[in-house]
Amino acid sequence: MPELPEVEAVRKGLNQLVQGKVIQQVTVDWPNIIDTTLPIDEWSQLLQNERIEKIERRGKYLIIYLTHWALISHLRMEGKYNFYPKGQVPSQKGKHVHVRFLMTDGSQLEYDDVRKFGRMTLIDPQGVGRYFEERKLGPEPTKEQFRLDDFASSLKKTKRAIKTVLLDQKSVAGLGNIYVDEVLFRSKIHPETKADLLTLNQVETLREQIIQVLQEATAKGGSTIRTYKNSLGELGQYQKELQIYGRTGALCIHCQTPIEKIKVGGRGTHYCPKCQPLKA
DNA sequence: TTTAATGTTCATGA
DNA sequence: TTCATGAACATTAA
Numbered sequence: 117m118p119e120l121p122e123v124e125a126v127r128k129g130l131n132q133l134v135q136g137k138v139i140q141q142v143t144v145d146w147p148n149i150i151d152t153t154l155p156i157d158e159w160s161q162l163l164q165n166e167r168i169e170k171i172e173r174r175g176k177y178l179i180i181y182l183t184h185w186a187l188i189s190h191l192r193m194e195g196k197y198n199f200y201p202k203g204q205v206p207s208q209k210g211k212h213v214h215v216r217f218l219m220t221d222g223s224q225l226e227y228d229d230v231r232k233f234g235r236m237t238l239i240d241p242q243g244v245g246r247y248f249e250e251r252k253l254g255p256e257p258t259k260e261q262f263r264l265d266d267f268a269s270s271l272k273k274t275k276r277a278i279k280t281v282l283l284d285q286k287s288v289a290g291l292g293n294i295y296v297d298e299v300l301f302r303s304k305i306h307p308e309t310k311a312d313l314l315t316l317n318q319v320e321t322l323r324e325q326i327i328q329v330l331q332e333a334t335a336k337g338g339s340t341i342r343t344y345k346n347s348l349g350e351l352g353q354y355q356k357e358l359q360i361y362g363r364t365g366a367l368c369i370h371c372q373t374p375i376e377k378i379k380v381g382g383r384g385t386h387y388c389p390k391c392q393p394l395k396a
Numbered sequence: 397t398t399t400a401a402t403g404t405t406c407a408t409g410a
Numbered sequence: 411t412t413c414a415t416g417a418a419c420a421t422t423a424a
Contacts, residue, residue, distance in 0.1 A: 118402060119403095122402075176403080191402090192419090193404095212421085229420095230420080231421055231422085232420050232421080233403065251404095284404095292402055292403070382414095382415075382416080
């Protein structure tokens with residue numbers, strides 16, 4: 117489900133649904149979801165009586181600020197949150213529900229993840245900045261934070277395929293496999309172009325498309341290829357806008373050439389061979 | 397039965 | 411150090 121626009125949709129939903137609530141009890145049904153050295157019961161205990169102050173986002177990470185802790189949550193491939201008001205909490209948990217947060221008002225927040233790839237960890241709120249620095253997470257994809265000069269110099273340093281570079285979150289945060297294909301298509305750049313060979317013009321276009329595509333998708337509540345609902349039960353609307361992802365064999369909207377699918381860095385990659393030519 | 401799927405992290409070898 | 415590759419995590423659906 118989650119690239120930056122989807123995570124942002126979840127963040128907004130959670131802020132509306134659980135901000136201000138107090139955690140009464142946490143049940144962990146699949147301990148591997150939790151990144152901790154503590155026994156899982158002790159970890160759960162740490163969350164008791166903590167109030168949910170606010171939910172922020174950095175790249176694809178959710179940061180749930182509690183009274184004494186910051187709960188960092190990454191949805192990876194298929195993580196989601198479900199919320200049930202008092203009286204509507206299911207009597208038996210869903211098959212893929214791995215963490216349940218029972219609130220003092222009788223409502224419940226659940227973490228649901230078919231593939232169990234998502235992770236949560238509890239850190240000192242003072243250490244949030246350090247947490248992302250350690251991971252070398254790149255800037256947020258906004259005009260203000262995502263600087264052309266920094267982007268250009270980071271691309272000059274590597275001969276890796278531009279798609280691989282954009283996916284590793286270090287030059288810029290938030291792109292995943294869907295939006296990276298969209299961005300490269302709109303920028304008319306072949307996904308296997310070596311990053312250091314891009315012209316300054318191309319880098320400029322790329323930066324603008326990254327900002328614009330993620331911003332537009334965020335405004336429309338994200339997209340998703342599988343049926344996905346955010347915690348509010350709303351569907352992302354950006355899916356309809358996808359021009360290249362998942363359109364293998366269909367015709368390019370600009371030149372009617374059939375869209376091709378290849379592997380780049382192990383990921384399925386869609387592109388138009390005519391609009392996105394590969395040069396030396 | 398095989399393969400691929402919205403992501404990150406770790407190990408290995410060049 | 412850097413990079414590429416593959417595996418791991420685990421399940422579902424085509």
